[in-house]
Amino acid sequence: MNGLAISPFIAALPKVELHLHIEGTLTPSLRWELAHRNKITLPYATFEDLKASYAVTLNHRPELNGRQPGIPTFLEAYFAGCEVLRTEEDFYDLAMAYLRRCAEMNVRYTEPFFDIQAHTRRGVAATAVLDGYLRAQGDAKCQFGVRSRWILCFLRDEPVAKGLAAYVEARPWAAGTVEGGKGLFHAVGLASNAYERPPMLFEEGFALAKADGLHVTMHCDFGQKDTHEHMHEAIFQVCDGHGSERIDHGLDAEDKEELWQGLVDRKIGLTLCPHAYHRRTATDVLFPKIRRLRDRGVKMCINSDDPTLMHDVWIDGNMQKVYTYCEFSKAEMVQLVRNAVDMCWAEEDVKSAIYKELDEINVLE
Numbered sequence: 001m002n003g004l005a006i007s008p009f010i011a012a013l014p015k016v017e018l019h020l021h022i023e024g025t026l027t028p029s030l031r032w033e034l035a036h037r038n039k040i041t042l043p044y045a046t047f048e049d050l051k052a053s054y055a056v057t058l059n060h061r062p063e064l065n066g067r068q069p070g071i072p073t074f075l076e077a078y079f080a081g082c083e084v085l086r087t088e089e090d091f092y093d094l095a096m097a098y099l100r101r102c103a104e105m106n107v108r109y110t111e112p113f114f115d116i117q118a119h120t121r122r123g124v125a126a127t128a129v130l131d132g133y134l135r136a137q138g139d140a141k142c143q144f145g146v147r148s149r150w151i152l153c154f155l156r157d158e159p160v161a162k163g164l165a166a167y168v169e170a171r172p173w174a175a176g177t178v179e180g181g182k183g184l185f186h187a188v189g190l191a192s193n194a195y196e197r198p199p200m201l202f203e204e205g206f207a208l209a210k211a212d213g214l215h216v217t218m219h220c221d222f223g224q225k226d227t228h229e230h231m232h233e234a235i236f237q238v239c240d241g242h243g244s245e246r247i248d249h250g251l252d253a254e255d256k257e258e259l260w261q262g263l264v265d266r267k268i269g270l271t272l273c274p275h276a277y278h279r280r281t282a283t284d285v286l287f288p289k290i291r292r293l294r295d296r297g298v299k300m301c302i303n304s305d306d307p308t309l310m311h312d313v314w315i316d317g318n319m320q321k322v323y324t325y326c327e328f329s330k331a332e333m334v335q336l337v338r339n340a341v342d343m344c345w346a347e348e349d350v351k352s353a354i355y356k357e358l359d360e361i362n363v364l365e
């Protein structure tokens with residue numbers, strides 16, 4: 001189920017990643033190193049024990065599926081990892097490790113999510129997080145040629161007022177029309193546990209971002225309680241009825257014509273993360289579902305979500321999965337990357353350069 005060998009075609013394909021939580025790229029080895037650097041005792045005696053703890057957990061939704069005693073949920077494991085991130089240097093190192101890996105995987109451009117509240121609620125200064133990522137954004141462009149525009153996520157299971165306060169604090173690091181904005185983040189998103197936390201709760205946050213000239217995206221997790229209602233809000237109600245610009249996951253739209261037709265009509269693309277669903281969905285259910293959505297004209301692109309907590313399957317492994325199990329042709333795989341370029345919020349010259357590279361790929365070989 002986990003790792004497929006990456007074919008030379010997928011490895012060489014220029015890529016764009018639009019659904020990636022930076023905290024979900026923390027490797028066991030960097031976590032181990034940062035714990036030592038910050039004199040934090042991890043609840044694992046050895047590095048091998050720490051590594052074993054990354055074999056996370058299928059009980060992603062304890063509210064729906066019950067708890068397995070002693071086993072953390074996916075999000076608990078994710079937030080536990082954050083504990084070692086304390087200083088600007090830590091956030092810089094985390095981001096640079098991911099962006100270096102982007103270069104190795106031929107990811108030309110990426111829009112990473114970051115959870116500022118996951119750090120400030122532990123007493124970490126917002127400036128440490130934001131300056132660390134900002135420095136990595138600049139250095140990765142120069143050193144690796146990897147461009148990035150970042151997305152600040154509201155934690156949807158925290159009170160809305162805390163999300164709004166986090167946005168106001170981070171605003172000087174925004175792009176858009178924010179005067180003197182440092183240009184780190186170009187959008188807001190909505191992440192963490194969606195249980196009984198529908199998108200419309202955060203309408204005020206989306207409005208703040210829009211007023212600052214930023215973009216808006218939001219998670220509609222696969223298989224979540226009230227998933228169709230959440231999707232309905234994201235497509236038709238948020239942002240003063242205009243809908244979200246993109247939806248992260250959103251695979252459940254396939255169940256209802258009103259939803260997938262709404263995505264097509266409103267030109268809302270989905271940022272899919274196939275391995276995240278494949279962990280708990282049969283191959284012959286999942287990949288035909290992705291194909292049907294695509295065949296109905298829903299725009300989609302392929303991403304990795306939280307690769308180190310998802311069996312170390314990165315964007316190349318996720319693309320390999322749809323190449324193999326959806327039986328897409330080379331031309332169709334190139335189209336998936338083109339979709340990501342269409343859906344992304346990069347500068348026009350960055351987009352043009354990637355389109356040009358894609359046009360030059362020989363899909364007949």
Ligand code: HPA
Pocket residue numbers: 021024078191192193219221305306
């Ligand atoms: N779902 C929702 N929020 C998240 C996730 C996820 O898979 N990963 C990090 N934040």
Ligand code: ZN
Pocket residue numbers: 019020021191219248305
């Ligand atoms: Zn996600």
